[in-house]
Amino acid sequence: MISRFANPARFMRISAAALPWCGWSALAVLAAGLYAALVVAPPDYQQGETVRIMYVHVPAAWMALGIYVFVAVASGVALVSRHPLAEIAAGAAAPIGAAFTFVCLATGSLWGRPMWGAWWVWDARLTSVLILFFLYLGYIALVNAFDEPSRGARAGSVLALVGVVNLPIVKFSVDWWNTLHQPASVVRIGGPRIDSAMLVPLLTMAAGFGLLFAALTMSRMRTALNERKALAMRLNRTSRSARPAEREPLGPTRPAVGRGT
Amino acid sequence: MIGEVGGFMAMGGYAAFVWPAYGVAFAVLGGLAWHSWRRYRASISALDRLQREFGTRR
Numbered sequence: 001m002i003s004r005f006a007n008p009a010r011f012m013r014i015s016a017a018a019l020p021w022c023g024w025s026a027l028a029v030l031a032a033g034l035y036a037a038l039v040v041a042p043p044d045y046q047q048g049e050t051v052r053i054m055y056v057h058v059p060a061a062w063m064a065l066g067i068y069v070f071v072a073v074a075s076g077v078a079l080v081s082r083h084p085l086a087e088i089a090a091g092a093a094a095p096i097g098a099a100f101t102f103v104c105l106a107t108g109s110l111w112g113r114p115m116w117g118a119w120w121v122w123d124a125r126l127t128s129v130l131i132l133f134f135l136y137l138g139y140i141a142l143v144n145a146f147d148e149p150s151r152g153a154r155a156g157s158v159l160a161l162v163g164v165v166n167l168p169i170v171k172f173s174v175d176w177w178n179t180l181h182q183p184a185s186v187v188r189i190g191g192p193r194i195d196s197a198m199l200v201p202l203l204t205m206a207a208g209f210g211l212l213f214a215a216l217t218m219s220r221m222r223t224a225l226n227e228r229k230a231l232a233m234r235l236n237r238t239s240r241s242a243r244p245a246e247r248e249p250l251g252p253t254r255p256a257v258g259r260g261t
Numbered sequence: 262m263i264g265e266v267g268g269f270m271a272m273g274g275y276a277a278f279v280w281p282a283y284g285v286a287f288a289v290l291g292g293l294a295w296h297s298w299r300r301y302r303a304s305i306s307a308l309d310r311l312q313r314e315f316g317t318r319r
Contacts, residue, residue, distance in 0.1 A: 038269075039269075043273060048273045048274075048275060049272040049274075049275045050272075050275045050278055050279060052272070052279050053278065053279055053282040056282060056283060056286045057282070060286065095293065096293065099289050099290060099293045100290075102289055103285060103286045103289050103290065106282070106285045107282040107285060107286060110278045110279075110281055110282040110285070111278065113278060114278050212290065212294070216294060216297050219297050219298060220297050220300075220301070222301060222304075223297070223300050223301045223304045226301075226304035226305060226307070227304050227307075229308060230304070230307050230308045230311055233308075233311045233312075233315065234311065237315070
């Protein structure tokens with residue numbers, strides 16, 4: 001599947017058609033999900049209305065893990081095949097993953113205060129998700145730490161692959177250790193253990209987040225490809241105009257043209 | 262009607278936790294989407310400008 005989209009020109013063509021569909025359907029599904037989560041879904045018999053936080057928290061946690069898998073797979077492909085589209089995909093997705101991880105941590109904290117009586121506890125699930133957040137930040141910092149984009153992408157790819165170790169720890173922390181965080185109730189052997197009145201809003205929000213991720217990743221990848229093309233055009237022009245007569249030396253005296261924001 | 266809306270906003274006494282949770286999610290994801298979109302538009306217009314320049318020079 002990767003090889004079919006691996007041609008940047010083909011990716012630009014396909015994503016140009018898919019981007020508006022993904023963007024608008026993400027907005028529509030999220031609007032439906034919010035209505036279902038805030039109005040239609042019943043309050044929980046123990047948690048009361050705080051259960052509504054779950055409709056953001058749990059899908060955000062799924063996205064946090066799923067996007068990390070995406071970043072790690074794209075990083076692996078980038079390291080093995082050296083294909084530029086793979087490292088662009090990983091770099092485009094990582095900030096989205098970091099955002100979802102932050103949302104997961106913040107909403108969990110806002111749920112924990114009234115239900116557990118604590119904003120934060122150092123149990124295995126919470127700590128491993130915090131490490132996931134730092135892995136995202138480390139990846140983003142490393143990718144942007146080099147002047148040459150491909151070197152940063154290679155270093156970041158290695159970090160992303162090493163960080164995969166953390167994923168099973170996040171997922172199974174609630175089974176391996178005696179955590180305050182409750183065990184899985186949707187993605188578990190034997191099927192979901194929550195009522196459809198709560199499962200449907202939850203899955204709707206998850207679908208909305210998934211579409212949002214698709215739209216944002218595509219637009220960020222298109223941005224990166226546009227920026228690389230613009231940079232190549234500028235470099236090409238600079239070297240061409242400087243070479244024939246050598247009147248204009250290359251260097252800091254020559255201002256970068258059209259370099260906005 | 263106003264009572265209904267007030268009851269909805271009160272979230273059974275947990276308004277101080279439920280609404281900030283949705284607010285944080287909206288601010289973070291909305292902010293990222295807005296920033297990504299702006300950079301996308303800027304990259305398109307920068308490329309257009311360069312392509313126009315190239316077109317006139319050749």
